[in-house]
Structures are given as structure tokens and as C-alpha cells.
Amino acid sequence: MALISGESLERVKGAVDIVEVISAHTDLRRQGSRWVGLCPFHEERTPSFSVDAQEKLYHCFGCGVGGDAIKFVEEKEGLGFAEAVEVLADRYGVELVREREDPRAEARRQQRRRLGDLLDRTAIFYATYLWDSEEAGKAREYLAQRGLGEEALRAFGVGYAPSAWDTVLLRGQRAGFSVEELRAIGLAQRGKSGGEYDRFRSRIMFPIRDRRGRTLGFGGRAMRSDQGAKYVNTAETEFFHKSEMLYGIDLAKAAIAKAGRAIVVEGYTDVLALHQAGIEEAVGVMGTAITEEQVAALSGMVEEVVLALDADAAGQEAMLRAQRVAAGRKMRLRVAAMPAGEDPAEMLAEVGGAERFRALLDGAVELTAFQVGLVLDRTDAGSPAERDRALAEVAPILAGLGESASRDDLVRRVAERLDLEPAMVMGRVVAAQPLSGGPAAAPSGGEPAFAPRRAAELTSRERRERALLAMCIALPDEGGEYLARLGEEHLSPLGSRAAAWLRQHPDDPASDLPREDAELSGLIAELVIVAHEEPASPESMELNFLLLEQRRIEAEIAAAGERDDYERRAALSRERAALVERIAHAERVGD
Ligand SMILES: [Zn+2]
Secondary structure: OOEEOHHHHHHHHHHOOHHHHHHOOOOEEEEOOEEEEOOOOOOOOOOOEEEEOOOOEEEEOOOOOEEEHHHHHHHHHOOOHHHHHHHHHHHOOOOOOEEOOOHHHHHHHHHHHHHHHHHHHHHHHHHHHHHHOOOOHHHHHHHHHOOOOHHHHHHOOOEEEOOOOOHHHHHHHHOOOOHHHHHHOOOEEEOOOOOEEEOOOOEEEEEEEOOOOOEEEEEEEEOOOOOOOOEEEOOOOOOOOHHHOOEOHHHHHHHHHHHOEEEEEOOHHHHHHHHHOOOOOEEEOOOOOOOHHHHHHHEOOEOEEEEOOOOOOOOHHHHHHHHHHHHHOOOEEEEOOOOOOOOHHHHHHOOOHHHHHHHHHHOOEEHHHHHHHHHHHOOOOOOHHHHHHHHHHHHHHHHOOOOOHHHHHHHHHHHHHHOOOHHHHHHHHHHOOOOOOOOOOOOOOOOOOOOOOOHHHOOHHHHHHHHHHHHHHHOHHHHHHHHHHOOHHHOOHHHHHHHHHHHHOOOOOOOOOOOOOHHHHHHHHHHHHHHHHOOOOHHHHHHHHHHHHHHHHHHHHHHHHHOOOHHHHHHHHHHHHHHHHHHHHHHHHHO
16 A cells, blocks of 8 residues: 555644544543543553643553554554554544555555445445345344344344345446446355346345444345355455454454453354343354454454353364464463353343353353363273373373463373373473464564553663653753763663654654554653653752662672672772762752
8 A cells, every 4th residue: 555645644643632532432531731541451440541632642651551643543443553544534534645656556445445335335225124124024033032132233233135136236236336346345146047146135134344344244144944054154355354354343342442351252143142231342253263363353452362152163273373373462362161052142142141151251261271171071081092082182282382381280180180190291292293383482473462561560760761761851951961871771771762762853752653663652652741741850850860870880880799890899889979979969959
């Protein structure tokens, strides 16, 4: 895609109201020059999330996240930079100019938009047909029997496809779309005799939307027993890649981000039933196993994914691959085992079903432990042949965990259950090839998730360096001097990067955040907000600098001691004594 021009980027940044953007996710109230509220990125009871409307930056003093409005939309909606800019440009009416636009790329984008509109319009047509047509009466009855109310059905845009062969085909053609276009987005298909007809007929239609609520495909449930497949989905098209889609993500994303957890179920009606029961962090995978792409799509939004599906049927290899992706992105994958033959929608339709489902969620276990448990449950430990088979099955699963406490725990469990020596089981595990790919610790593709440090975990040196760097922004004249005096030996590695950034961007450090370095841009946002809010004075800058200087000298004294360089150590000790006096003096001035 062509690059968004720097000028339009500036216009988007100028047009956004960051307080409004963030208010959609958490309640903010004004406190002096800033806005505060509960952090939408971590659970908390007292507000440590701060928004600076003038600088258009946010920062959480609890979990350390921070950035500008674009960053916020990226994180919260799980979008890439360009997409986040588009969302904001749309919302604030800024027309984006793209540089070096390839005319073919532009034509493709317009075509995509046109076809996307048709998909959205078709979804609306199906939904209207469900509620208004006589033909859909049975479908309405079926959905009501499943305990699904009109409110949830309308929110998810559930619809009904007419039984006629060509309703959607003709509507599309009348609206100016060609048969090829209708085929390209999966609404029409060609029969054996060469004629074209609607792919979906006499089916309850579930529009499958992306995060932004755009319909990309459909799932259709048969209403008659003579209809062949019970479920038919849109075939893979240029728009629709089923393995990447999460059903309901557009309606679940806010709850997912808030809970830090996603609940993954199999079917469309499961998702609806859960949302209806107030468990809104539920999404559907439309298949028996969660895919690597789906795990990747959730990463960044969640710390934990709970699979409430029939994990026995789900391909073990696929699950373990998904788990490897999850582990690489610092996400936990757990399984809430559904009772045999029961799905979440059925459970929730019963009296007390929501409580039962919540209890299952609470009892969810790690995926690997769950799979090992399945093997052990199937094994008759009295038979040597059975024990051999079980060992052969669990060894590659456990090998995939790499060296870890959870692997050791599971090895002990297997040994006990099969009545074997733990060392013998471990020997088999170490010798086994992991079920797929390398050890769990190796992230499979993609960026490792950046986990900001919580403020409470900062060392006193880090707190001091942050205070000083913020004052360097607040008082730029003095700041320039201190930035020149501060060296790597005074600062943490991240602090050094921030100091370097401030030296390079003395006038407006936050106008163009270093997006490729999430940790650094988070810190810069924090420093600018603090600079704006906290009092700064040359005296307190000096005091903070001297305290960092003291740290530096102490580290050097320790190093000299290790080298047995007593002369150097004595000199440094004298330096420290002088410094301590200056600090005492600076503290008196500061008071
Ligand atoms: Zn936070």
C-alpha cells in the first residue's frame, strides 16, 4: 500500500481529540490540566491512567503503556499503524493523501471497497429477510428455541437467505455488479451445468465481520435436513481467509481488552449465547481447532485465551502449534473442558447455565496439561503395552514445552499415573522430538509482545532518571545541559535511549514517536506528560543528577574493588564523600 503522506499524517494528528478517542474505552474525568481514569489496558481500582489533551498523549503510571492517539487505536483495536491512521482519518474527516500511489493499487483498493460495500449490504438484506419474511418463520422459531433473543441476533446481524436460486445474484446484478464479482466475494457459485446461482439458500446467515465491523464473509446454517452440509461458509476469497477470522471480534474486542482474556468457542450460536449471557469476551473459531493466525490476531489484546471447545476432537498438532505461538507472545492458552456432547449455547439455554459455564472457565487448565490428562485418562496403567503407548504419546507433547517447571510437574504426574520412574519418563521426553517445530520458548514469527514494566517494579534509579528526563523536557534550557552531562553510566539502557532521543528531538519529543521501539515511545509519552504536570526546578534537576552521579560512583567503586585496584577505590571514595556533601546541600536548597 502506498505510504500516507507526512502532511496528511500531521493533519490527522492535529484533528484527533484524544480524550474523545479514549473515552470510548474508559471514563475520563478532568483533573487540573489532564484527564484521568481507570486504565483500559490493565485491571485496576484506582485510576493511574492519564491523558494529556494538549500534548495528545496518554500514559498509565500503573502498567507503563503510553503513546499518542494512533498508538492507542493500534493497541486497542489491534490494528497496524496505517490502518489506525485510516480509522482516525475517517472519524475526524481528514482525507489521506498517499505518496507514490500506484494507479493499479488504487484501483484495487477502490474495487475492494466496492465489493466490501456489497457484502455489507447483502448482510443487511439477509437480516431484514430473517425478521420480515414469512419464509424465515421456521428459522426464527429455531433461533428462539436455542434461547437466542432478538437483541443479540440483531447485534450480530444474523439473517436468513431466501430459498430461491438467484435472489442475491439478481439483486447484485441490478446494483451494477458482475457475476464474476459476485463469485469473487463468495455470494454466487457456478453449477455443474455452467449456470450461476446463490451460494447460500434456505440458511440462517451469520455475517463474519472483521474488527472494524465490516462483513467479509458468511456462515450459513441449513434449515432443512435435505440440504447437504449443515454449515456452509464463504469459500476462501481474496477478502475472506477463514483461518484468520474470529467470529464476533467486532463486538467482543472491547470486552476482551478490558478482561485481558478471550474466550474461544466453536460455533456461531455459542458466541451469541455467551454475549447474551453477559460474557462478552467470547469469539468463535468456526472450526474445531484455533489456528496460529487466530492466536496471533488476539495477541496484544489479551494475556490469556480460554478455549471452551471440544479439545479432544481438535487436532492435537494444530492446538500445540497454536500454543507455541501463544507462548511466544506471552499469552496463556487454557482449556475449559465442555461436558461430552454439550456445547456452550446448550448449556447457557438451561437454568443456571451461565453459572455452570463460569465455573468451567474458573477450572480451565493449561492446554498441555489438558492434553496429557486426556492421554492418561484413556490409558489402562495395568497393561505394559498401554503404558508404552501412553508414554509414546505424551513424550512429544511434553518435549514441546522445553525446559520448564510446568514440564517437570507434568513429568511427575505421568510417572505417578503410569507407575514409572520420573527419571525414565524425563529421559523419553528429552529424547522425543517436539510435536511440531522447536521448543515453546522460541516465538514463531512476529514481534515478541512488549510487556511494559509496572511502575511499582521500577528501581529507585529508574524513577530518578525518569524524573530528571521529564524535567529536561519541562525546562529545555537547563535540560540541554543535563542531557549533555548524562552518560550511559548514569542511566539504565532504556533511560539512555530516551536521553538520546531527547538530544535528537529537543523541541518536540512526542510529535513523532519512535514507533518501531514500543518501549521507548511509551517512555517518551510518559516523560512528556510528567513534564507537563509535575513541577520542575533547576534545584531539583541538580539534586536528581547528583543522586544519579552517586550511583555511578558507587558502581565504579564496586568495580575497582573487584579488580583489587585500591588506589582507584580510595580516590573514588573521596569523590563520593564530596558528592554526598553536595547532595546534602542540594537537599537543603530544595526544601
Ligand atoms: Zn495500565
